[in-house]
Amino acid sequence: MDFPDFSLDTSLLEKAKEPEPEVIYDLLIVGGGPAAMSAAVYAARKMMNLAIITKDFGGQIRETSEVENWLGFQSINAKDLADSFEEHVKGFDIPVSLGASITEVKREVHAFKVLTDDSKIYSSRTLIIATGKRHRPLNVPGEKELVGRGVAYCATCDAPFFKGKKVVVAGGGNSAFTTAVDLLKVGAEVILVNFIKGWQADESLQERMKQTDNVNLLDYHQVVKIEGKDSVTGVVVKNRENEKEEKIDANGVFIEIGLLPNNEPIKNLVELNEQGEVIVDCSCKTSVEGLFGAGDVTTVPHKQIVISAGEGAKAALSAYNYLINKFLI
Ligand SMILES: Cc1cc2nc3c(=O)[nH]c(=O)nc-3n(C[C@H](O)[C@H](O)[C@H](O)COP(=O)(O)OP(=O)(O)OC[C@H]3O[C@@H](n4cnc5c(N)ncnc54)[C@H](O)[C@@H]3O)c2cc1C
Structure with missing residues (x-):
């Protein structure tokens, strides 16, 4: 045969x-x-x-x-x-x-x-x-231009660069919260920005975050723009409840909004x-x-x-x- x-x-x-x-x-x-x-x-x-x-x-x-x-x-x-x-x-x-x-x-x-x-x-x-x-991108002005200069997608790789800095984390799930934990470990101040109403991370992570200093939780907010010339200097967020925009001075943005x-x-x-x-x-x-x-x-x-x-x-x-x-x- x-x-x-x-x-x-x-x-x-x-x-x-x-x-x-x-x-x-x-x-x-x-x-x-x-x-x-x-x-x-x-x-x-x-x-x-x-x-x-x-x-x-x-x-x-x-x-x-x-x-x-x-x-x-x-x-x-x-x-x-x-x-x-x-x-x-x-x-x-x-x-x-x-x-x-x-x-x-x-x-x-x-x-x-x-x-x-x-x-x-x-x-x-x-x-x-x-x-x-x-990683899913945010697709907002400033994101592409500032990748590697304050815009990051991987906390394990990049969190140590933000020692003592102020950092916005876009996302409301487990990845966003564990990114926040990594940033807090290096002494960063963290602002979590969640697009959807209600955080999606595990309850235990949410509780831990709510009891932590140096964390600000902005629920139902949207990142609309990342500002900076040579590196990130600020992030514009919009409150989706009242449509009001606010600029946050920040040195970095971690994007954790899914894959x-x-x-x-x-x-x-x-x-x-x-x-x-x-x-x-x-x-x-x-x-x-x-x-x-x-x-x-x-x-x-x-x-x-x-x-x-x-x-x-x-x-x-x-x-x-x-x-x-x-x-x-
Ligand atoms: C931050 C983070 C933490 C995680 N923690 C855990 C955890 O604690 N426990 C757990 O079980 N899971 C965890 N996961 C999920 C887990 O890592 C994934 O589910 C798993 O790695 C998926 O494996 P995969 O082989 O399907 O794909 P991937 O790991 O995504 O691998 C895909 C591979 O394909 C290659 N590739 C892509 N496109 C092409 C192309 N066009 N040509 C050639 N090569 C290409 C990539 O370079 C890569 O090597 C985590 C994920 C992340 C992002």
């Missing part, structure tokens, strides 16, 4: 470090967060001929400091956790295009074509999209929900045959590390089953 060249040969694991454009891989994994890394481990252990294309390893884990809900650890340093995932993946000698961003995916008759921002085209029979989410799925490369190919998340079934199948989705970029609820890792594992096993059924049976 003649089988096509989908092979379970172990020698496939001894390969070049960079993916090769001339190879048609069994599987390409896009992303380097927990979903993609878990998928890579499962696919490698199934001896699939795979490659990874990612901007970085770690994804959103690198934006936080401690993780307290990764099974087996009461608390683990987020960088250590991300590093241990990365090390596990690297133990399999999988070709990785690190630092590359995919810009488009095309479905051709027998393969997916994946285009990258460094003008490479890779091919594969199956694809796992695990590109996660990114957007990184769906751009596949948004014209697969079905998305209203939030732009890739619709997947419980086997991580998308609307396109051979294309699987995993983690935060998908419709799977509860965006968490353990859930993304589980979904990545499922996506890899589903891709493997798909290949076996399509090419070997």
Whole structure:
């Protein structure tokens, strides 16, 4: 019996470090967060001929400091956790295009074509999209112009720069409140600005904040403008009850108003929900045959590390089953 060249040969694991454009891989994994890394481990252990294309390893884990809900650890340093995932993946000698961003995916008759921002085209029979989410911008005047000069999106990365400063945090959920906690730790004065009426953060965080000095809570207010020439000097907020605007002198603005799925490369190919998340079934199948989705970029609820890792594992096993059924049976 003649089988096509989908092979379970172990020698496939001894390969070049960079993916090769001339190879048609069994599987390409896009992303380097927990979903993609878990998928890579499962696919490698199934001896699939795979490659990874990612901007970085770690994804959103690198934006936080401690993780307290990764099974087996009461608390683990987020960088250590991300590093241990990365090390596990690297133990399999999988070709990785690190630092590359995919810009488009095309479905051709027998393969997916994946285009990258460094003008490479890779091919594969199956694809796992695990590109996660990114911070939603406020889209107000001054935001883009002052990014990195007072406007920030990641407290773990940037809070230490605001030691003793006055900082506005836009948002009313857990992320905004934990950002405020990080800023208070470095001695900043914090003004939390919540667009929707009523704070969304956990009660315990709200209580803690209400009892803390150096925090001002502005509920039902809107950030309308960020001011400053070389760096942030102030923020204009509008009271949504009475429409009155007020300028707050501030040295920084942290924007914590949610996340957007990184769906751009596949948004014209697969079905998305209203939030732009890739619709997947419980086997991580998308609307396109051979294309699987995993983690935060998908419709799977509860965006968490353990859930993304589980979904990545499922996506890899589903891709493997798909290949076996399509090419070997
Ligand atoms: C501040 C913060 C704190 C958090 N704390 C916790 C916590 O304590 N516990 C918990 O369980 N969860 C926490 N989370 C959520 C958790 O980090 C995410 O649910 C998880 O990282 C999602 O994993 P993912 O692999 O789906 O996506 P991501 O982690 O978003 O990874 C996506 C990956 O895809 C890459 N990528 C994106 N677009 C492209 C492209 N076009 N081409 C190539 N590569 C691309 C990215 O660079 C990244 O490597 C936190 C999140 C944040 C932001």
